[in-house]
Amino acid sequence: MNIHTYEKLWLVAAMVLIVGFIATITYGSVALGITMVGDQEPTVEPGELNDDERFGDPGVEHVGENQYDAYVVAQTFAFRPEVLEVPANSDVTFYVTSRDVIHSYSVVGTNINTMVIPGEVAQMTVEFDDPGEYGVVCNEYCGFNHHEMEGQIHVVP
Ligand code: CUA
Known part of the structure; x- marks a missing residue:
């Protein structure tokens, strides 16, 4: 042939x-x-976030001069806490995890955007210089109210 x-x-x-x-x-x-998923951070049990030291009562913690840690839980269909408040001229390290399915934590108008996977803790450090308000949305389709999943970051003077 x-x-x-x-x-x-x-x-x-x-x-x-x-x-x-x-x-x-x-x-x-x-x-x-x-690595597709950060492997520096310890994993978490999505079903036991309420008892978790970091995610049981998520929010902003002052950890040093101009330095803050922000713990956020993403879940269908909200971010907890919904509003984060940090001072201007601060470095904020975000720790974001999911209670249920894959979400994202995406700050509108910036390049801050991370996938949020149940069991994993997404981590990123961001410098906020000027006061302002930022919207946070979920960029991963997570269910029928995906489009209503919103949060805010208030950078206060
Ligand atoms: Cu959460 Cu889409």
Whole structure:
């Protein structure tokens, strides 16, 4: 049987693509050490957040000069607490976890955006310089009231 030249060409092209994809994934995960989920933070039990030291009564804690920790629980269909208040010129480290399904914690108009996975604690540190109000939304479809899942960050003078 004689394989048509073009068909051979396509076969080779397909093989190159497949090998390329695999190489990209391998390179990304091994060479660059990319982790999809932060593995520095201890995990949490989504069903026992009420008894959790950090997430039982989530909110903002003053931990140092101009430094704050903000604990947030995402759940269908709200953020707890709904409103976070931090002073201007502060560094805020967010710790966000989910009580149920996958959500996100996305601050509108900024590049602050993290996926929130049950059992995991998403962590990020943000510098808030100027006073202002920011809206927080959920960017991961999480159910019928996903679009109503909102919060706010108030940066006060
Ligand atoms: Cu939570 Cu969409």
